[in-house]
Amino acid sequence: MAVTMNDVAKAAGVSLKTVSNVLNDYEFIRPATKQRVEDAIAELGYEANLTARSLRSGKTRMLGLVLSDLSSPYYAELASRLMKAASRRGYRVLVEQSDAVADVELNALQGPFRQLTDGLLFTPLMIDADTIAARLGKKPLVLLGEHILDPRFDLVTMKNGEAAAALTAHLLASGRHRIAVIGAHPEESAGSAGLRLNGYREALDRAGVPFDPALIAPCEWRRDNGAAAVAGLLERGVDFDAVFGLNDVLALGALHELLIRGVRVPQDVAVAGFDDIDEARFASPSLTTISPGMEEIAERSIGLLIDRVEGVEAGSQGLHVEAGFQLKIRESAP
Amino acid sequence: MAVTMNDVAKAAGVSLKTVSNVLNDYEFIRPATKQRVEDAIAELGYEANLTARSLRSGKTRMLGLVLSDLSSPYYAELASRLMKAASRRGYRVLVEQSDAVADVELNALQGPFRQLTDGLLFTPLMIDADTIAARLGKKPLVLLGEHILDPRFDLVTMKNGEAAAALTAHLLASGRHRIAVIGAHPEESAGSAGLRLNGYREALDRAGVPFDPALIAPCEWRRDNGAAAVAGLLERGVDFDAVFGLNDVLALGALHELLIRGVRVPQDVAVAGFDDIDEARFASPSLTTISPGMEEIAERSIGLLIDRVEGVEAGSQGLHVEAGFQLKIRESAP
DNA sequence: CCCAACTTCTGCAACGATGTATGGCAGCAA
DNA sequence: TTGCTGCCATACATCGTTGCAGAAGTTGGG
Incomplete structure (x- = not known):
């Protein structure tokens, strides 16, 4: 069995909740108590159970990424950058390949995939804005790289x-x-x-x-x-x-x-x-x-989505971001 | 708030546990009761809470995939196939990019990433067999595409x-x-x-x-x-x-x-x-x-890992699979 | 008609964390 | 002394599910 907060609490001679308070940077803890708890954590090698934390808090610290096919170079590169950007802010990215099949896109919006994530980066190919609006739950959604210019949704795209x-x-x-x-x-x-x-x-x-x-x-x-x-x-x-x-x-x-x-x-x-x-x-x-300014797209979309998830930017609706582009003239068409 | 088992139980006029039994295909349930529960589920649009299920069961139905860089075409294609193979068996794949950094590889073996997954597909680049053995927990691990031929570990690789x-x-x-x-x-x-x-x-x-x-x-x-x-x-x-x-x-x-x-x-x-x-x-x-027979590598490694996770193949240790290869002679070297 | 064996269903506890409410204790003013 | 405030720590309930033990209900053999 893994080490739990209870074990830490016993080892440190404090209550379960005090351990929780230490972990969550609660303000009023005597330095000595805090130290005892931290020592116990280090000694026992305690690690917070993310599943239990998710159940209690309702957050998973995972973001969903829905795209047609991860093996296509553009999406592979985008996914890689998105993951790195998310990681910098303490989130993970869970990828779902839709294969451009409408049913899979719908399921990503409402099915179990949605449950596992705090927010969604979505590349809709087969379904339209109204369908998305109809199926959408309460969790944040940022549309990615596509042309649905709808005031209901955030969108990060290229020109x-x-x-x-x-x-x-x-x-x-x-x-x-x-x-x-x-x-x-x-x-x-x-x-x-x-x-x-x-x-x-x-x-x-x-x-x-x-x-x-x-x-x-x-x-x-x-x-x-x-x-x-x-x-x-x-x-x-x-x-x-x-x-x-x-x-x-x-x-x-x-x-x-x-x-x-x-x-x-x-x-x-x-x-x-x-x-x-x-x-x-x-x-x-x-x-x-x-x-198409992929770095900008990755940074902005992850940033926007996490802001929404964490309740920043709560006011503004349907933010639209267009990344800049560059024409690269090479040998095939000088 | 989402619909819970309790809501379904009330709607169907049965106990919470009976709903659970229906969902888990428990043997002894009267067809009529089962029907009532299923109707209630359909009517309320109930969906099982995966986080709660994970907490209780200790399983996440996610597999971890650790590789250096998802944007490289080989890994992108492999990841795509692995995800599809996993999906067919009811699992998801969570990707971690190590960037060939030893610390990241170590963290994937024991850190929070490990907690989120039931088993790991691991492409070790910077760490060796003994390090893996020392840091490895109890969850199944299948090494992927590399040369660590160690009787302690399962390995799916190419020739x-x-x-x-x-x-x-x-x-x-x-x-x-x-x-x-x-x-x-x-x-x-x-x-x-x-x-x-x-x-x-x-x-x-x-x-x-x-x-x-x-x-x-x-x-x-x-x-x-x-x-x-x-x-x-x-x-x-x-x-x-x-x-x-x-x-x-x-x-x-x-x-x-x-x-x-x-x-x-x-x-x-x-x-x-x-x-x-x-x-x-x-x-x-x-x-x-x-x-290098990538389809075979993807199928075999996912299959083996899931078998380990589900307790099949529990006996045999350190299974080694080598996929076949083909020489593709094209214009650059006829 | 009774007891055993089986079928069907239920209640309780537990997984491991966090929010709320509250209990002490110290210090200080009245 | 009493009452108040601020600091620190605790107990309990809760998130939604499943395992365990057992309670009813049903069937059948003697």
Whole structure:
């Protein structure tokens, strides 16, 4: 059996509650008593039982993180940073992979997962604001990286549209006018794909370049999809001189397929992505992309969520944070 | 306040304990009673309080996963698979990033992290078997992917040495005799680096090729280290016709640096890695590497750990599982 | 018809911590 | 002395669940 407060209390010759008071920095304790208790704790190697503390206090000091797939580089890096940021403030992060399945997203909002956490960082892909509001309990929720701009919810996100427009403008400025977009998500009720596609269209409009639906390839956001999408465009004989992958792995998949087929990058076709994952810098050719300020997103979202959990910022509702972005011009689209 | 068992009991007109019995599939309950309780549960939307259950039962149904860095592609993919495997058996996985810091590894073995989990999947990098044995509590522990072959501990790993030898043999057979190795860890007390390096040396010995220490570049396992290591070799004028990155990201970093400097791959220098991360297949040129049977590792390690936690396999001690591997020959080292 | 054996259900205590209420004791003013 | 205030420590109840022991109710054999 583990050492309990009771054992410490006996060893120190005080009551159970006095031990609790020492641990919780209660004001009125005689220094001598405090010392005796602390000695007993050290001697017995006592460690507070977190489960019992949770039951009594209703807090777990864990935060939930709901995302589609931890194995995707962007989310892996984000999760890693979020965990480190949480750790600095004394919290842990419990991850739930939704696989972009609506049921799993719903369960994360109300099921046992919710119970285990004091607050939630949530990347909704398949469910919308009203659904979230309907299922949401009383615990704090911060939406992450997506486009649900709803006054009911806190949101930490990146400038998806603006950044996509900047990237598209860069491609246009370099003389590309037939820019294929890979990774559109026409089905999705909430997500970055739509915002980035909007940014693309805005940049086209501003430049007076007509929008051609034939250039838009819908697919999931994995490397093989990117490769398949480019293969499809080439086989359908679609004419394009640039590829905008709505995230980096798509762009890298596309890049690979182009090179295999003897299409020169960037000479024949320029390629650009979005996310600036570590891999982008080391691809050959290195990938032009958008760096979305992930460090800022991680810090701000964890900070905001913990503030909510601890009752700071209780007043303000639906705080919206947009991290800055940077256009990283590299070899694939100079 | 949330709905408790007491509320359900009152609604169903039975005692608290009967509700508990229904939830725990106690044998002797009249079907009618069971039905009433289940109806009440459904009507009130009762959900068991996991914290209270944990306090009472001493189990959390969470497993701990200790690894150096979740943002590295190999670990991200592994963590994702482990979580899915655990989820299928009704467990969650809580991740702790050690950053390869000995203190963090120690704390994971005995600190609060341990309390939150029923068992541990542990990737020791800085601490050895005796240290683990000394600090280990009573909860099950399965070592993961490393070389601590100790009868005291369960271990699920890959054939590091054998696979590295097979890869080296392949490079030798293709006519490369000056094979640089990137990512050696001379400081590390436990880890894959040493085993893979051993495999490399064995293959050299078998082929009668002399071992040249000048070809061994020690560094951490990130892309930029791989690039820097190759740059170092080139600048020191070391003569080599192949690069074996002890993992894929090192090899990809090296590949990038070589291409930038105008070294042709594979014509001038062949490049090979280890892990077969998704990215390897889509690199340009695609990366020759070792596929370590990650699915098998994930399934076996979670399965073994949960069996230990639930008291199955209680007899056998120090079970050692080695997953099979495959040599993936691609463009970078045909 | 009674006792044994089984089935079905219940009450109490416990897991290990914290909040509330309160009991002493010292010091000080009246 | 009495009464008050401020400091320090304690007892008890409580969070929501499950283990243990046992109390009813039911069945069946003799």
